[in-house]
Amino acid sequence: MSLSIWVGALEQGLLWGAMVLGVYMTFRVLDFPDLTIDGAFTLGAAVAAKYILAGYDPWLVLLLAVLCGALAGLVTGLLHTHLKVAPLLSGILTMIALYSINLRIMGQANLSLLRVKTIFTWVKGIPALGPYGPLLVGLIVVSLVLILLYLFLETELGMSIRATGNNEHMVRSLGINTSTMKLVGLAIANALVALSGGLVAQYQGFADIGMGIGMIVAGLAAVIIGEALVGAHTLVRALLAAVTGSIIYRVVISLVLQLGLPPTDLKLLTSLIVVIAMALPLLRHRLGLRALRLRSEQDAAAGQRKQNF
Numbered sequence: 001m002s003l004s005i006w007v008g009a010l011e012q013g014l015l016w017g018a019m020v021l022g023v024y025m026t027f028r029v030l031d032f033p034d035l036t037i038d039g040a041f042t043l044g045a046a047v048a049a050k051y052i053l054a055g056y057d058p059w060l061v062l063l064l065a066v067l068c069g070a071l072a073g074l075v076t077g078l079l080h081t082h083l084k085v086a087p088l089l090s091g092i093l094t095m096i097a098l099y100s101i102n103l104r105i106m107g108q109a110n111l112s113l114l115r116v117k118t119i120f121t122w123v124k125g126i127p128a129l130g131p132y133g134p135l136l137v138g139l140i141v142v143s144l145v146l147i148l149l150y151l152f153l154e155t156e157l158g159m160s161i162r163a164t165g166n167n168e169h170m171v172r173s174l175g176i177n178t179s180t181m182k183l184v185g186l187a188i189a190n191a192l193v194a195l196s197g198g199l200v201a202q203y204q205g206f207a208d209i210g211m212g213i214g215m216i217v218a219g220l221a222a223v224i225i226g227e228a229l230v231g232a233h234t235l236v237r238a239l240l241a242a243v244t245g246s247i248i249y250r251v252v253i254s255l256v257l258q259l260g261l262p263p264t265d266l267k268l269l270t271s272l273i274v275v276i277a278m279a280l281p282l283l284r285h286r287l288g289l290r291a292l293r294l295r296s297e298q299d300a301a302a303g304q305r306k307q308n309f
Contacts, residue, residue: 005258006251006254007132008254009247009251010247011135012203012250013243013246013247013251014138014141014142015138015196015200015203016218016222016250017145017246018141018193019192019193019196019219020219020223020226020242020243021145021149021192021243022040022188022219023216023219023220023222023242024238024242025149025185025189025192026185026186028223028232028238029153029161029185030165030189031165032080032165032182032185032186033087033091034076034087034186035088035092035095036076036094037091037095037189037190037215038095038216039094039095039098039099039101039102040069040073040098040190040193041194041200042099042208042209042211042212043065043072043098043101043102043105043194044065044069044193044194044195045065045197045200045207045208045211046105046207046209047065047068048061048065048207049106049113049201049206050105050106050107050111050207052116053113058117058118058119058202062119062195062198065195066191066192066198067191068194069190069191069192069194069195069197070190070194071187072094072190073186073188073191074187075094075097076090076094076186076190077179077182077183077186078183079093079094080182081179081182082179102209106207109210110208110209111206112205112206113205113206113207114205118202118205119137119202120133120202123136123137141199145192146239150235157181160176160181161185164178164181164185193215214270217270217271217274218249218270220274221245221249221274223242223245224274224277225273226240226244226245227245228277228280229241229244229245229248249273252273253269256269
């Protein structure tokens with residue numbers, strides 16, 4: 001496996017890192033199964049591509065993508081908190097609506113960015129950076145997102161959001177408006193997802209109506225892999241685990257493609273990775289119990305031999 005493939009996998013892991021952090025916000029912080037993520041990722045890509053082609057600054061369109069993603073998260077939150085729609089169904093409804101909205105934004109199923117200036121064409125034009133420009137962009141963006149997200153979650157509002165996901169009834173008894181906490185959390189999560197979509201569209205050189213399909217599964221796989229390897233005992237480790245899982249997931253995908261797996265099987269591979277990652281803690285627990293049982297039996301046998309002696 002050549003160096004360029006390793007670098008490419010690292011670049012993709014960092015650029016998709018914001019999306020994985022969005023998944024972490026919904027599934028781990030809010031305990032909210034939000035399927036809006038599939039549509040919000042494409043929304044960010046569609047907005048970025050559309051306005052770059054219209055002549056807008058590629059950095060500025062990322063801010064617009066973030067705002068649109070936050071709006072999508074608010075719609076899901078309002079469906080759940082005000083119309084009392086179930087969390088899973090509210091995300092599905094928004095995701096379905098976003099499919100048509102994304103088509104409206106793009107005007108067609110695919111927009112090419114190969115002949116226009118993007119963040120990455122500008123970075124690649126800097127001689128000092130060479131081919132590592134996209135890697136530097138991904139590292140800067142994901143580091144900035146990590147720092148800002150950590151600082152936010154350590155504030156009073158951020159702790160209220162974390163407490164809402166942990167024990168909603170207890171938080172409500174303290175006088176905190178849990179509906180507002182969910183709205184803010186979902187808006188932030190989908191804003192991060194849309195940011196990732198805008199970056200990926202510029203990195204790949206196109207925006208496609210189907211590029212967000214399966215993002216929720218890929219994000220969940222990255223979160224679980226990262227937590228299994230890095231752990232999630234503290235907030236810092238949990239956030240770093242999400243980004244680490246994103247990188248490892250992309251490296252695994254690149255390795256498997258190099259071994260000859262057809263790209264059409266990537267969704268199947270992603271599902272298998274999620275199943276394996278979710279089974280690891282259970283297997284580790286069972287192996288630990290078995291080892292503890294064997295140690296107890298050995299100690300009992302040793303005690304019996306000592307008593308007989």
